[in-house]
Amino acid sequence: MAHYYTPVGAHLGPDQICTFTVWAPFRKAVSLVVIAPLPAEYPMARDENGYWHYRMAATPTGLQYLYKLDNDLLRPDPASRYQPGGVHGPSAVVQPAYPHWTDDDWRGLELKDLVLYELHTGTFSPQRNFQGIIARLSYLEKLGVNAIEIMPVAQFSGTRNWGYDGVYPFAVQHNYGSVNGLKEVVNAAHKHGIAVILDVVYNHLGPEGNYFADFGPYFTSKYKTPWADAVNFDDAYCDAVRDYFLQNALMWLDEFHIDGLRLDAVHAIWDCSARHFVAELSEAVSVLERRLGRRKLLIAEIDYNAPRYIDPVEQGGYGLAGQWVDEFHHALHTMLTGELDGYYEDFNGIAHLAKAYKDNYVYTGQYSPHRKRRFGDLPRNHHYSDFIVFSQNHDQVGNRLLGDRLSATLDLPALKLAAAAYLLAPQTPMIFMGEEYGETKPFQFFTSHGDAELIAALREGRRREFASFNWQGAVPDPQSENTFYGSALSWEPNEALLECYRSLIALRRNTPALQNQGPGCIAVEILNEKALLLQRKLEEKPALFIYLNFSKDAINVTNVNGYTLNAVFTTHTQPLPAEIAVHAGFQLPAMSASVFAVKE
Amino acid sequence: MAHYYTPVGAHLGPDQICTFTVWAPFRKAVSLVVIAPLPAEYPMARDENGYWHYRMAATPTGLQYLYKLDNDLLRPDPASRYQPGGVHGPSAVVQPAYPHWTDDDWRGLELKDLVLYELHTGTFSPQRNFQGIIARLSYLEKLGVNAIEIMPVAQFSGTRNWGYDGVYPFAVQHNYGSVNGLKEVVNAAHKHGIAVILDVVYNHLGPEGNYFADFGPYFTSKYKTPWADAVNFDDAYCDAVRDYFLQNALMWLDEFHIDGLRLDAVHAIWDCSARHFVAELSEAVSVLERRLGRRKLLIAEIDYNAPRYIDPVEQGGYGLAGQWVDEFHHALHTMLTGELDGYYEDFNGIAHLAKAYKDNYVYTGQYSPHRKRRFGDLPRNHHYSDFIVFSQNHDQVGNRLLGDRLSATLDLPALKLAAAAYLLAPQTPMIFMGEEYGETKPFQFFTSHGDAELIAALREGRRREFASFNWQGAVPDPQSENTFYGSALSWEPNEALLECYRSLIALRRNTPALQNQGPGCIAVEILNEKALLLQRKLEEKPALFIYLNFSKDAINVTNVNGYTLNAVFTTHTQPLPAEIAVHAGFQLPAMSASVFAVKE
Incomplete structure (x- = not known):
């Protein structure tokens, strides 16, 4: 098709x-x-x-x-x-042929092998452009990252924007580098063994420079979106609109050698027709994969806890490779910070975090107080690696009133625990740029629109968005240059934290029990209201014991699981006991992750 | 759940x-x-x-x-x-217990065994009520019908209405009989071996007497419907709304012993959540079936050509037993009448009718000029019996400007051909009340609202609905009593046509090749632009040859399929040759269906 x-x-x-x-x-x-x-x-x-x-x-x-x-x-x-x-x-008019490709042998990577790193081109490097990404690929490789996920680069109004206001989905933002700049990033990344995932937005088009309606029925009033009229994926004349976005996806994956797409807010791609656009897209990408002999990953941002998006097409699903799981973040965030406002009201206590580890979603059909309805369904027969988890990302940081990172409120032990909590999860981890070294500058929402009315509406909209939270302070002005520069990485690393990230990633990538992400690879035990034990398994037998203590106090535990344990790793400065006998008691330091291997 | x-x-x-x-x-x-x-x-x-x-x-x-x-x-x-x-x-307050049930042994019927008969309680009989249905069950049994499908009986405004303006889904229309009147119909029908399917409307609620919004958020502005705000199946507070309709369905199927529900316009049940309401409904009905040991059928009216509604739940579908296929009607109707206005523009020529027989849907992904998009998908692994076909129904007659039946424009041979065309199809057939005896009175749209503004809007709306058709004449006034009485059955039968229907139904129900409705049971051959050959198979071998000639002229055909044929049935007055040798030529009379069996 x-x-x-x-x-x-x-x-x-x-x-x-x-x-x-x-x-x-x-x-x-x-x-x-x-x-x-x-x-x-x-x-x-x-x-x-x-x-x-x-x-x-x-x-x-x-x-x-x-x-x-x-x-x-x-x-x-x-x-x-x-x-x-x-x-x-x-x-x-651009020249699509790029003569400098050196990645002929690159076959792409599987989601299960990835450690993702989300970055925003304009604020990632002092160069503020693609060249700045290339300059830091060695750093990322050394960190252990093997995939960068680049926030949208489609042309938006002005020069400063997260990217979700893009209005030319086929054009690379003009101030991010030369026409070939993105291809140079991809080629260089592949040289470093790093895959490139590109964030693309098919659920809406930005507010300024949006001339689509002058050309044709790109939009439909059948559905409402938080942004504007919905993109026309199922109304009269939708074929051309669907084809437009299909071509866009294939352009990045084929001509640009991009390894995968992160599809923004697929729940806002409204399509009730016989073949959902997302299913059609994943089928088209499968065809491309076979033609190129390269793995191409489609990853959804999705708010529905609806497994159909990632279920295989032959089982009635839409066939995406994976999806982000905000609920894992929310459960972890409330454990780390105690925040319970806004959508965090749905998350409280260790049981929710345990459920996120075990079931990938927290809400799998039970009542959600925030959504005021029963919500979600249990994903079946999925590998844990189909789910992307994180302790921070551009949204979870940037859509806070002050755009403050965890580093603004948590101390070093807590930041290390936050890292271990998702880097040792069976799900696929994603780091948000700067998080790994404890960047203390915020990541705030910034724009550089030209339309005064839009700018005013946006300022008002930001204020409304925070109404249900108890955050204090004035909302930063998105249009101010200072907001943008204040969000750019400082590259002043906390070396201890950075070293911890390196160690955790190396542990993840080199430990067979952590590489096992199939169904049944994890058992989760709630030790008390602040502590969890994750058992990671190999061949259905416990192989690694990960103790997570979110308490501000040390807690005493007993090794009741019938295995002698050998210390592997701790986020704490205090070393672990080298060996723990069956039934022996030992202490988990305050705010720490402790990893033990089952003694052979 | x-x-x-x-x-x-x-x-x-x-x-x-x-x-x-x-x-x-x-x-x-x-x-x-x-x-x-x-x-x-x-x-x-x-x-x-x-x-x-x-x-x-x-x-x-x-x-x-x-x-x-x-x-x-x-x-x-x-x-x-x-x-x-x-x-x-x-x-x-009503007494739910009904002491007169005599259908303890009734187990329900399978869709594949049904010959359905759609009726409207108010216009079916001179009694205009449930007793009038009971009085005609013997007639229907003799006709060969084994299921009646009753248009909605939920309380609507006034006393005359098709039923789609119901506003009390749990209440039986007050002028259709006593509180127990519907139970008496069901009990009597079961005595006659006749199942009862009830038409229910869960996609909207009627315009007058609709006090739902005073009680709670039964509606959502997320989606638009042709009628009003959409019923809230997936927005905040939807649990109570979903449960309300689930209870309604189970009430009919359990307390009223109804054998199945015809779900009105399920495409307008907007639900993008993890579990579609329709899937939840079919799971709840499965639980009820197991508890009662009685088959309960869920049949959708659906405009999407989206197989997911009838695909099994375990394959990602919504698990309905079957669906109406308007496209079969449209393809047949254009062959019979030559009409090509409005939505009929999508249907022209014998190839579309052939595709409807073979694939159940006409549009399975190709471009639809009327919808202005590629439309539909091919249903896979379904029995033909999952699809309900008809040459007329309340909509296809009543939503014509004059509500004229085929009998108003077609002569007797054509009416017999129309009957054979769907009664001998592998799909499940449905007769519209009065069609079987050639009722000449129209079935028009009628209401008896009390609200003057609504009445005026409705009159205007009817006029607009017909704009894309070339129908001539004044739109009948829906509010006039004459429109209602003019739509009531006359019970003045054309005996020749009635006898033809009886024969066709008997042939269908007693011929093994016509009872085989599995995948591969039919081959369709286009003989010329006005004639089709349907080969019905048994154990993968041709068993019955059905020649349909829509031409006003007789046509000559040759028996090229390698089997000697024996005459079985013709809709024409001129008898068929008793035996047709291989390679022999023979004549198909103008406007006729001819049925032959392969000689043993």
Whole structure:
């Protein structure tokens, strides 16, 4: 079923022949208006599906153009590959061939083998761009990370944005580097053995520079979203919209050698038709995987606790490789901080964290006080590695009133415990940039829109979002440059914490019991209201015992499980006893993770 | 997961103790106001889930009551079991025990064995009520029908309505008979070997007498429906709403001995949560089936060509037993009438009818000009009997401008051909009341609302609905009594047509090849643009050859399939040749169906 679509945008061939294609089904006339190098206008021809076409010989790379709709509106290309002057200016023709690829042998990585690292291009490095990522790949490799997850890079308004306001899904943000900058990142990452996951947004389009409605019914009023009209995935004329986003996904995975996509808020991709867009996407990506012989991962951000998104297509699911689990974060966060406001009201106590380890979701059908309904379902027959867990991420930090990281409120032992709690989980871990060295600067919400009304609405919206929390202080101004620069990494590491992350990642990647992520690989025991024991298994037998003590006091435990234990690792400065006999008592230091192996 | 709900409504026990339960989560005070026999008011007690309770001793059957909300609004019970004075008046307590059941041995019927008969209680018989149905059960049994499908009987405004404006889903329409009238129908039907399917509406509630919003968030603005706000199946507070409809379904199937439900427009039951309401319903009904040892059928009306509704729950589906297939109707209708306006634009030519026979759906992923998108998916591994087909039904007749039946435009040979075309299909057939004897009166849309604004809007709405068709004439006034009486069956049969229906049903029910409805039971061959050959198989070998000729001319065909054929049945007055040798030519009369058996 894949690849039936009409390729949209300006496609430059090796012969410098460029085909321009744009969907505008209700327009009576569309022309291609060349802005540079030499102004010119060419009427386009409409096909029966509402696409307009023009074929240009001897097209120079970098040619700038707009589309003229009904001899009236001048608009950039919705499938623009480059917006050199930002969201309101002309689109530019790019050269898709990149001659410098050196990753022919790269086959991609499986989700189960990943340690992910989420980063935002503009604030990750002092360079604020793709080159700054490349410069830190050695650092990441040494840390033990083998996948970076880059927050959206699709062209957004202005130069400072998390990326979720992108309005040209096919264009790389103009101030993140040259047209080939992202390809250089991917090529360099692969050299370091690091996969690249790209965050893409298919559930909405940003508020400024959003000219989609001028072209066609990209939106539908059938559904409501928190942002605007929903993207039209199942209403009349949706084929072209679905194809547009399918092409976008395949462009990143194929032309850019991206190893996977993190699909933003797939619960807001409204589609009640016979084949859900997400299922169609995962089938198209499977076809690409087979053609390329490279693993391509689709990972959802999803709010539903609905296993259908990650269930296999042949079992009625949508076939995604994995999903983020915010609930693991919330359960861990409340244990670490004691916060119980807003959506944290749904999470309290050690039992919820234990359930997140065991069942991946906390809510699997029981009543949620925050959502005011029974919520979720139990995922069945999944590997734990299908679920991405974290102690922080851009949302969980940045959508706090002050954008404060855990490092702002927790001391070093607690930060190490937070790290161990998810890096030793059977789920797939993800680090948020700077977390590993205890970055103390916040990560706040920042924008650089040009529209005064939008800016005012956004400021008001941020204030409303925090109403249900008891956070104190003034909401930082998203538009201020200071908010952006104040969120950029300082690269002033807490070496002790960084060393702990390195050790935990090395332990994870080198310990067979931690690499076993199949069903039944973990047993979870609640020791008391502040402490958990995770038993990690190999061949169905306990192999590793991980004690997590969230208490501010040391607690005494007894080795009741019938195995002699050997010390492996502790997050605490105080060393563990080298060997613990069956029935022996021992102490778990306050705020610590202690790892023991079953003695052979 | 079933039966966790709080039983709503007034439940009278054998000890005459009555428990009153109503959900009103945002109300500060709710009281039970008794209207008759003796006026009284009792404050109710709220539980933690927002339900209010009162327990009354020595409750007389027929006690009339209202609920008073916040010492202000007086409202009937949303779960009222009887509305003796219509939708605005008090609710009445009923005696749920019915002492006259004689169907202890009844086990229900399988969909594959059914010949369905759709009827509307108010217009089916001169009695205009349940007794009128009972009086005609012998007639239906003789016709060969073994299931009646009763259009909705939930209390609606006024006394004349198709039933889709019901606003008390638990109450039987007050002018359809006594409180026990429906139970008498079911009991009598079972005596005749006839199952009873009830049409229920869970996707919306009617416009007049709809006081639901006064009680609680029964609706959500997340989704739009053609009628009003969508019923709240997945938003905050939806648990009580889901439970309300689950209880309703189980009430009909359990207390009323109803054999199955026809779920109106399940595509408008908007639910994106982890477990779709329809899946939850089919699981609850499975539990009931096991408890009762009786087959209970859930049949969907559905517009999506999305097999997930009928796929088994363990394969990610919603587990319904079957669904209506409007597309079969449309393909057949265009062959019979040549109409190509409105949604008929999607259907033209013999290939679409052939596809409907073979694939159940016509649109299984290809582009639909009417919907302006690629539409549908192919159902896999289903028996043909999971799909309900018809040449007419209440919608396909009644939603024509004049409500004209096929009998208004087709002659007798064509009506017989129309009957054979679906009664000999591998899908499960459904007759629309009166069709079998060639009723010439129309079936028009009728209402008897009391609200002047609503009445005006409805008249305007009907006119708009017909805009895309080229139908001529004035739209009948839905509110006029004449429209209702003009739609009541005349019971003036065309005996020749009636005899043809009897013969076709008998042929269907007594011929093993027609009873085989498994995958692969049919091969379809297009003979020319007006004629089809259906090969029905037994043990994978051709057993029955059904020639359908929609042409106004006789056509000559040759028996090329390598089998000697024996005449079985024809809809035409001219008899078939008794035997047709291999390679022999023979004639199919104009507008006829001819059935041959492979010679043993």
